[in-house]
Amino acid sequence: EVQLLESGGGLVQPGGSLRLSCAASGFSFSSYAMSWVRQAPGKGLEWVSAISGGTTTYYADSVKGRFTISRDNSKNTLYLQMSSLRAEDTAIYYCAKGASIAPRCAFDLWGQGTMVTVSS
Amino acid sequence: DIQMTQSPSTLSASVGDRVTITCRASQSISSWLAWYQQKPGKAPNLLIYKASSLENGVPSRFSGSGSGTEFTLTITSLQPDDFATYYCQHYNSYSWAFGQGTKVEI
Numbered sequence: 001e002v003q004l005l006e007s008g009g010g011l012v013q014p015g016g017s018l019r020l021s022c023a024a025s026g027f028s029f030s031s032y033a034m035s036w037v038r039q040a041p042g043k044g045l046e047w048v049s050a051i052s053g054g055t056t057t058y059y060a061d062s063v064k065g066r067f068t069i070s071r072d073n074s075k076n077t078l079y080l081q082m083s084s085l086r087a088e089d090t091a092i093y094y095c096a097k098g099a100s101i102a103p104r105c106a107f108d109l110w111g112q113g114t115m116v117t118v119s120s
Numbered sequence: 121d122i123q124m125t126q127s128p129s130t131l132s133a134s135v136g137d138r139v140t141i142t143c144r145a146s147q148s149i150s151s152w153l154a155w156y157q158q159k160p161g162k163a164p165n166l167l168i169y170k171a172s173s174l175e176n177g178v179p180s181r182f183s184g185s186g187s188g189t190e191f192t193l194t195i196t197s198l199q200p201d202d203f204a205t206y207y208c209q210h211y212n213s214y215s216w217a218f219g220q221g222t223k224v225e226i
Contacts, residue, residue: 045156106154
């Protein structure tokens with residue numbers, strides 16, 4: 001079955017760190033760009049970060065310098081290392097599969113999301 | 121950065137209605153636009169890519185049009201399963217952005 005499964009969310013204090021994972025199955029993971037998209041409670045979608053099928057990375061200004069996206073193609077897994085977390089980072093974090101190896105594409109498969117809450 | 125603006129924010133409609141949602145980009149994005157549907161508590165689902173191409177498995181009552189800065193998503197004969205929030209998204213540059221969403225309600 002083609003699917004994405006996120007994990008690693010939870011409650012973290014402001015200034016803390018957290019690493020999200022996204023396990024992919026059912027498709028050739030290394031052949032597609034991947035992204036993280038978040039959604040604050042009751043709000044719209046916000047693109048966070050993307051990575052090509054290789055190592056080229058892209059970040060939203062709101063997370064640049066604090067978040068790091070990476071992938072392990074041998075483990076079919078996408079990661080998002082988040083540090084210096086702020087209350088405004090509280091959101092459901094979705095991983096999303098790009099429709100091509102280049103990041104400049106729509107997202108044709110989404111995970112179920114993992115909740116990150118930044119609060120003291 | 122390119123900004124995406126959807127209208128309306130909320131749309132009240134009935135089963136069987138024809139519904140149109142508009143998305144405007146702050147600068148030309150050619151046809152690098154996608155539309156997604158999101159139901160409460162669920163992840164978004166791709167409906168349309170490259171402005172007018174229907175994703176596999178999406179009912180043909182959904183259609184997209186436009187290019188440059190103005191785009192529309194049309195649902196002909198609205199069905200009960202279509203009551204949801206719809207988002208446009210550009211992927212013209214390496215800084216993707218979503219519109220604020222349009223909630224289609226009964």
